[in-house]
Amino acid sequence: MTSNPLALIAEITHRCPLHCVYCSNPLQMMGTEAELPTEEWIRVLREAARLGILHVHLTGGEPLVRADLKELVEAAHSAGLYTNLITSGIGLSEARLGSLVDAGLDHIQLSFQDSREQSANWIAGAKAHAHKVALAETVRRFRIAFTVNLVVHRQNLDHLEEMIGFAEGLQPDRMEIAHAQYYGWALKNRDTLMPTCRQLENCLRIVGEAQERLSGRIRIDCVLPDYYARYPKACMGGWGRSLMLINPAGEVLPCHAAAVIPGMQFDNVRGHPLEWIWKDSAAFQRFRGEQWMPEPCRSCERRTLDFGGCRCQAFLLTGEASATDPVCTLAPSHHLVESLQLETKAEQERSGEVAWSYRMDRS
Amino acid sequence: MPALLDSSRPRLAVGCRWGKQGEDRVVLLPEGIIRLQGTGQSVLELCDGEHTLRQMVETLSERYSADTAKIRENVATFLEALQKKRVVDY
Numbered sequence: 001m002t003s004n005p006l007a008l009i010a011e012i013t014h015r016c017p018l019h020c021v022y023c024s025n026p027l028q029m030m031g032t033e034a035e036l037p038t039e040e041w042i043r044v045l046r047e048a049a050r051l052g053i054l055h056v057h058l059t060g061g062e063p064l065v066r067a068d069l070k071e072l073v074e075a076a077h078s079a080g081l082y083t084n085l086i087t088s089g090i091g092l093s094e095a096r097l098g099s100l101v102d103a104g105l106d107h108i109q110l111s112f113q114d115s116r117e118q119s120a121n122w123i124a125g126a127k128a129h130a131h132k133v134a135l136a137e138t139v140r141r142f143r144i145a146f147t148v149n150l151v152v153h154r155q156n157l158d159h160l161e162e163m164i165g166f167a168e169g170l171q172p173d174r175m176e177i178a179h180a181q182y183y184g185w186a187l188k189n190r191d192t193l194m195p196t197c198r199q200l201e202n203c204l205r206i207v208g209e210a211q212e213r214l215s216g217r218i219r220i221d222c223v224l225p226d227y228y229a230r231y232p233k234a235c236m237g238g239w240g241r242s243l244m245l246i247n248p249a250g251e252v253l254p255c256h257a258a259a260v261i262p263g264m265q266f267d268n269v270r271g272h273p274l275e276w277i278w279k280d281s282a283a284f285q286r287f288r289g290e291q292w293m294p295e296p297c298r299s300c301e302r303r304t305l306d307f308g309g310c311r312c313q314a315f316l317l318t319g320e321a322s323a324t325d326p327v328c329t330l331a332p333s334h335h336l337v338e339s340l341q342l343e344t345k346a347e348q349e350r351s352g353e354v355a356w357s358y359r360m361d362r363s
Numbered sequence: 364m365p366a367l368l369d370s371s372r373p374r375l376a377v378g379c380r381w382g383k384q385g386e387d388r389v390v391l392l393p394e395g396i397i398r399l400q401g402t403g404q405s406v407l408e409l410c411d412g413e414h415t416l417r418q419m420v421e422t423l424s425e426r427y428s429a430d431t432a433k434i435r436e437n438v439a440t441f442l443e444a445l446q447k448k449r450v451v452d453y
Binding site: 006080084143144173216218219221 | 376379380382385396446447
């Protein structure tokens, strides 16, 4: 029997004033004209709650570029959903934040690119840092849960302690240290973003110390870059098992990156009920359960923990979406990840100018 | 870490609130849920910012006909662990 989904990632737009080099949005982004209108989103949010979903994560692009954000928060809240806004903060005034909180927003997650202004703006491709710092102070004036998200990678990991100290000063309830995950623009920029093994070891130590020091004040969660893990991540908690994502046009995907897998077709909320898409659509069935698994996954006792890892990563690295995730040290293709680790080490030793591609909206 | 006193009034931390999963009451967190049964559920239900720890312990020892000192110890350990996770404040 298919379980109910627990969370919905609602990518309400691809538009964004930032151009972060690690953005997980697809390289081919959708323009305004393709976006689902307000009333469609409201209907979908209600369907999601009826389907058993508990959390909705409003994200993008930058969700604040949609003028109807308050209506969407109101609809999610009144349907009983826990409502989380994942934002860069650009476009958020105190008055607008107040209206979102009144509409029932439960939690805001504000991302930072660095503790150092110049570097932060360089990574974001926009002058955004000073505004974010000012906004963090505003957020604290509201009774709302506040998470500071630090996106880390090779270009800023060498001063992680400083970044944590900076984030601590913003007085969040939670801090998330998120290593860039290599999809979309981050994959395009992987050569300059992927951390070295040494950076990762230092990161684990620094995060452990900070967790100890801030215990009871700020909760710190750390999302590891799985290229250096022994076993793959339980991507999305397993394909079609607990999460679904709706993109700006209304297509429903099992994860952010699933469109990279050849032959995938995504049904749209304009044409089908969400429940049918979750239970019966081909996209959600494709890697659900264990039938698709090759060896060594099929007989591995970890298959109920990581569900075979990430299908998109398997495809992007091996060319075969049903291959064992090459991150896994048991995977026949694990040498691909090992050689990436070596290349990264060599790349860093050649310290030169960093050339990367900024995320660009469709013009 | 704040001290948990008999006069403390534990409450769910900001961003944590009750919700429903089917017929069950669960606590919704920024990224996840807590599903509790039995005594754990009873303790959290009393974290309303009004009951003091002393009142919580009295209520629970009546309900479960158990030794007050033992209940206080268990409830305090439970609440301190949840405070560390930023689920409960006091």
